[in-house]
Amino acid sequence: MAARAQVASARAAGLSLLAPARPSAPSLSSLMQRIAAQDRAAFSALYVATSAKLYGVILRILRRHDIADEILQEVYVQIWERAAYYDAAKGAPITWMVAIARNRALDEVRRKKPLSIEDAPEVMRMADQEEHPLDRVAKRQELARLTQCLDALDSNRRDLVLLAYREGMSREALGQRFARPPATIKSWLRRSLLQLRDCLDHDRA
Numbered sequence: 001m002a003a004r005a006q007v008a009s010a011r012a013a014g015l016s017l018l019a020p021a022r023p024s025a026p027s028l029s030s031l032m033q034r035i036a037a038q039d040r041a042a043f044s045a046l047y048v049a050t051s052a053k054l055y056g057v058i059l060r061i062l063r064r065h066d067i068a069d070e071i072l073q074e075v076y077v078q079i080w081e082r083a084a085y086y087d088a089a090k091g092a093p094i095t096w097m098v099a100i101a102r103n104r105a106l107d108e109v110r111r112k113k114p115l116s117i118e119d120a121p122e123v124m125r126m127a128d129q130e131e132h133p134l135d136r137v138a139k140r141q142e143l144a145r146l147t148q149c150l151d152a153l154d155s156n157r158r159d160l161v162l163l164a165y166r167e168g169m170s171r172e173a174l175g176q177r178f179a180r181p182p183a184t185i186k187s188w189l190r191r192s193l194l195q196l197r198d199c200l201d202h203d204r205a
Helices: 002-016 024-035 042-063 065-085 094-113 132-150 155-165 171-178 182-204
Strands: none
Touching: 002 094, 002 132, 024 042, 024 065, 024 094, 042 065, 042 094, 042 171, 094 171, 132 155, 132 182, 155 171, 155 182
């Protein structure tokens, strides 16, 4: 894809540029106008000025460097292709670019396969060291009970718990994922964990 080639070229050019200061907002606006006209040098300059910030946005959501690297490249492909649609009247260039990066990272979270508790035994804080066989049997039984209790939750609440405690997503990121304010996410998590505790206590009774 031609746009991907432009991103690769921009990254290569960025490594060779010595830019002592980040462009101001007007400079970014000027770069966006030039990129809309397919100016490769402007695209390279924009990459140098903004890639660190966009990478940070993506990494905070995905929490994996390998995937964040790939998504960053896709984000700049979109920036190259959509530069002509940027409207300065609706916000600063960096705000527009951050929105693209955040939305693409959240899309990647949604695209991942359904989470399974079997893939996340750390939810139960299982020890990594060697254990007695009977201890391993007991923990497998505990895992089975936890799996059953998670399955009893609403599917969204189950995903919420696993994303929070398996993926380590913040309340803000979860709020974007589920289109709810952080306070609502906190309430959902608390109620879901109480439901899990009651379920586990009932099974042990």
